[in-house]
Amino acid sequence: MLFNSLSFIIFLVIVLILYYSKIFNWTNQKRMLLLASYLFYAMWNPPLVILLWISTIVDYTAGKKLAVLENQRQRKFWLLLSLFVNLGFLAFFKYGDFLLENFVMGLNAIGMDFKAQPMDIILPMGISFYTFQTMSYTIDMYKRKIEPARTFLDFALYVTFFPQLVAGPIVRAKELITQFYEEKKATTEQFLWGTFLLTIGLFQKIVLADTLLAGTSDDVFGSGSILHGLDAWTGTLAFSGQIFFDFAGYSTCAIGIALMLGIILPDNFRYPYAAIGFSDLWRRWHISLSTWLRDYLYIPLGGNRHGITRMYAALMITMLLGGLWHGAAWTFVIWGALHGIYLVAERLLRNRIHIKITTWNGILVALLTYFCVNVTWVFFRAREFSTAWNMLGSMFGLNEGEKILQTFDILKVFTVILILFICHWLMRNTSMKAVALKTSPVVLGVVWAVLFVLICIAQGSGEQFIYFQF
Amino acid sequence: MTNMQLKTSFSIALIISAIALVSWELYWRSQGYEPTLDDNKHLWAVERAKVDELLADDVVITGSSRVLFDIQLDEFEKLTGKRPIQLASAGSSPLPIFHDLVEHTDFDGTIIVGVTPALFFSTTFPQASPWQRPQTRVDHFHQRTYANRVNHWLSIPLQKNLVMMSGHEEDADENIDLKGLLNRIKLTERTGKPQYPPFFEFGTIDLDRNVRMTARTVEDTAFANVIKNAWKFILTRGGPSPDVEGTTNFFVADAKKFTERGGNLILVRPPSSGMFKDGESKFFPREKLYDELVRKTGAKSYHYEDYEELKNMICPEWSHLSAEDADIFTRVIAREMIKDKALKKTN
Numbered sequence: 001m002l003f004n005s006l007s008f009i010i011f012l013v014i015v016l017i018l019y020y021s022k023i024f025n026w027t028n029q030k031r032m033l034l035l036a037s038y039l040f041y042a043m044w045n046p047p048l049v050i051l052l053w054i055s056t057i058v059d060y061t062a063g064k065k066l067a068v069l070e071n072q073r074q075r076k077f078w079l080l081l082s083l084f085v086n087l088g089f090l091a092f093f094k095y096g097d098f099l100l101e102n103f104v105m106g107l108n109a110i111g112m113d114f115k116a117q118p119m120d121i122i123l124p125m126g127i128s129f130y131t132f133q134t135m136s137y138t139i140d141m142y143k144r145k146i147e148p149a150r151t152f153l154d155f156a157l158y159v160t161f162f163p164q165l166v167a168g169p170i171v172r173a174k175e176l177i178t179q180f181y182e183e184k185k186a187t188t189e190q191f192l193w194g195t196f197l198l199t200i201g202l203f204q205k206i207v208l209a210d211t212l213l214a215g216t217s218d219d220v221f222g223s224g225s226i227l228h229g230l231d232a233w234t235g236t237l238a239f240s241g242q243i244f245f246d247f248a249g250y251s252t253c254a255i256g257i258a259l260m261l262g263i264i265l266p267d268n269f270r271y272p273y274a275a276i277g278f279s280d281l282w283r284r285w286h287i288s289l290s291t292w293l294r295d296y297l298y299i300p301l302g303g304n305r306h307g308i309t310r311m312y313a314a315l316m317i318t319m320l321l322g323g324l325w326h327g328a329a330w331t332f333v334i335w336g337a338l339h340g341i342y343l344v345a346e347r348l349l350r351n352r353i354h355i356k357i358t359t360w361n362g363i364l365v366a367l368l369t370y371f372c373v374n375v376t377w378v379f380f381r382a383r384e385f386s387t388a389w390n391m392l393g394s395m396f397g398l399n400e401g402e403k404i405l406q407t408f409d410i411l412k413v414f415t416v417i418l419i420l421f422i423c424h425w426l427m428r429n430t431s432m433k434a435v436a437l438k439t440s441p442v443v444l445g446v447v448w449a450v451l452f453v454l455i456c457i458a459q460g461s462g463e464q465f466i467y468f469q470f
Numbered sequence: 471m472t473n474m475q476l477k478t479s480f481s482i483a484l485i486i487s488a489i490a491l492v493s494w495e496l497y498w499r500s501q502g503y504e505p506t507l508d509d510n511k512h513l514w515a516v517e518r519a520k521v522d523e524l525l526a527d528d529v530v531i532t533g534s535s536r537v538l539f540d541i542q543l544d545e546f547e548k549l550t551g552k553r554p555i556q557l558a559s560a561g562s563s564p565l566p567i568f569h570d571l572v573e574h575t576d577f578d579g580t581i582i583v584g585v586t587p588a589l590f591f592s593t594t595f596p597q598a599s600p601w602q603r604p605q606t607r608v609d610h611f612h613q614r615t616y617a618n619r620v621n622h623w624l625s626i627p628l629q630k631n632l633v634m635m636s637g638h639e640e641d642a643d644e645n646i647d648l649k650g651l652l653n654r655i656k657l658t659e660r661t662g663k664p665q666y667p668p669f670f671e672f673g674t675i676d677l678d679r680n681v682r683m684t685a686r687t688v689e690d691t692a693f694a695n696v697i698k699n700a701w702k703f704i705l706t707r708g709g710p711s712p713d714v715e716g717t718t719n720f721f722v723a724d725a726k727k728f729t730e731r732g733g734n735l736i737l738v739r740p741p742s743s744g745m746f747k748d749g750e751s752k753f754f755p756r757e758k759l760y761d762e763l764v765r766k767t768g769a770k771s772y773h774y775e776d777y778e779e780l781k782n783m784i785c786p787e788w789s790h791l792s793a794e795d796a797d798i799f800t801r802v803i804a805r806e807m808i809k810d811k812a813l814k815k816t817n
Contacts (some may be wrong), residue, residue, distance in 0.1 A: 005617060007621045044616075121683045189474060189476055435475055439554070445482025448482075449490065453486075457634065
């Protein structure tokens with residue numbers, strides 16, 4: 001089920017009525033939320049709920065064992081079992097075809113004539129998100145960082161909680177499970193702020209991503225032609241805005257919906273396009289994934305504890321795997337590699353050049369960061385390397401290409417992106433809540449109405465969120 | 471957060487939104503817009519799903535927009551006692567949908583295939599528009615989720631009652647959603663390519679996909695000329711040559727498979743006029759293409775030129791019949807089908 005759909009509106013209204021009616025005690029309310037979450041997922045593909053159940057049962061059992069076992073070998077067994085099941089699901093469902101394809105290419109490269117039928121495996125929606133979430137639970141249990149979930153119901157709801165089930169934020173057990181232990185009801189202010197966040201999120205998705213930017217991005221990346229530089233830049237900028245509004249929109253909706261239920265989810269985006277450098281970018285973009293990768297990959301790989309070379313290697317491996325997390329294609333690996341190179345280069349430069357960041361040079365560095373990020377988006381969006389190289393060739397003036405965009409499309413994209421950048425810059429050290437607190441309720445009401453009316457006028461054809469495929 | 475006075479903000483937002491949306495709806499109604507259903511992939515998939523429940527004496531129609539406009543389901547049902555399932559798709563080659571019916575159903579009743587020569591004999595290339603459009607619908611039917619079905623079901627009352635919710639799946643110049651309105655803004659032209667002239671919907675569709683031409687298309691010649699201009703653009707802009715051999719072979723193979731399992735195939739060639747008729751006579755001569763197709767498939771055939779009542783019919787915008795003429799066309803071909811015992815009866 002998509003947040004930007006009629007069925008979800010009905011679903012949410014029913015869930016809220018049941019949640020706030022006095023017919024259930026807290027345990028039964030949690031059961032209702034769990035059933036609703038399964039229904040939310042099953043409306044897409046019912047049999048794949050089984051994967052959620054397996055993941056839930058295995059990790060709950062592993063967590064319980066890890067809480068009581070003292071024998072290190074036995075503890076390691078339960079940890080490995082959890083990792084094997086979760087990573088096994090990912091390997092089979094997400095990377096099965098990719099692995100097979102590369103295996104065949106490898107054999108062909110050494111002269112063996114081998115062909116294999118693609119397995120055409122369906123990719124379960126949100127599998128990368130919920131497997132990472134449940135793995136964090138067993139790893140934290142193994143490291144004795146957290147207490148086990150008190151009940152199976154609490155754990156199952158942690159794995160399946162519908163607002164963040166399919167596209168995050170990837171929430172840690174200590175942040176979410178503990179909230180299920182005691183009855184939660186949103187205050188009126190929380191409920192209304194959650195509704196406002198839901199409106200903001202839908203506006204980002206339906207109006208900004210789908211209506212204003214997606215068409216231009218699709219036209220450019222799907223043209224199959226070598227393009228004029230302006231068209232290539234417009235398409236890439238459009239995609240940079242589209243993916244931000246799409247994903248940040250989903251996260252904002254998720255946070256808002258959870259808040260309407262009295263549950264607090266962490267921020268996932270903090271105005272990333274105003275980032276000054278790449279370390280700053282990854283503290284602002286998909287925060288729940290970048291902190292997950294930091295805690296469960298970069299630090300176990302050694303982090304910065306074993307010298308500079310090992311640190312850079314850990315950084316590169318983390319970013320390469322982070323790229324692969326996004327999709328089973330080499331273009332995503334290159335996207336990750338570029339971010340890894342940027343981070344390494346930034347650390348190298350930081351040791352040699354010391355600049356005091358002011359407003360003006362900060363804007364310049366932020367623009368430079370955004371420019372470099374756009375180069376990486378080309379690999380992220382292009383389905384094939386040939387498309388990516390053609391796009392980059394056009395963007396850097398190496399191609400005399402075809403003009404496919406109309407003047408208004410270009411103007412539209414540049415206007416949206418300029419406003420996006422200015423907003424991110426102005427908001428980089430504050431939050432929406434802080435700004436709302438300073439805003440008069442009348443102005444906030446008018447803004448709210450404008451956003452809502454534009455959502456209704458845009459209609460939206462229920463386009464899927466981009467991150468569902470990851 | 472207690473200082474935010476969100477109740478006030480929420481109340482203001484609610485009042486302004488209500489006023490703005492009611493005004494928006496009334497404004498577009500005052501401009502002559504009426505709520506209409508969209509002939510989208512969801513509506514198509516609902517009809518396609520019915521095929522799996524059909525019996526051997528049932529009838530399915532597929533083809534391009536001509537057979538969608540020209541065979542009227544009510545008239546057909548009155549005469550034959552059977553209400554066909556309408557699966558024709560505008561701007562489409564009938565081949566992908568017929569292929570899906572042959573390959574992915576056990577249906578062994580009657581399939582009426584409408585032949586619009588320029589589309590039927592166009593291509594078998596999957597990325598070409600006449601193939602991709604119907605294939606998208608077929609793919610959607612096979613991949614649609616329960617959420618898709620519920621969303622469609624919930625959208626029907628909104629589409630039927632609100633102008634602002636009755637946009638079209640494809641970009642059309644009368645779309646009043648935000649994207650459609652932005653698409654109307656034209657600044658300087660920079661691509662150097664000829665731009666598609668304005669195009670508007672000229673039919674209305676029912677829940678079971680029965681399409682009737684609007685009275686405006688018949689009565690308002692200026693409006694009909696806008697549609698004719700769009701056809702003229704398509705006919706004169708050039709493009710890939712028709713793949714007569716490839717399309718014929720593809721269809722004949724599917725037709726053979728369908729008839730071998732007991733299916734009953736009927737080909738129908740609806741009328742055209744004006745520039746369309748001239749172009750079709752010149753580039754798609756009946757004897758070489760249509761008659762050859764009938765011969766190769768062994769299908770029963772109903773060509774409008776063979777019937778006195780039909781051969782001089784005028785299409786208001788050169789390609790589709792007015793609602794009244796579509797009723798006549800349907801009555802004539804249904805009568806002939808009954809006379810020929812062309813439709814399957816189980817008992």
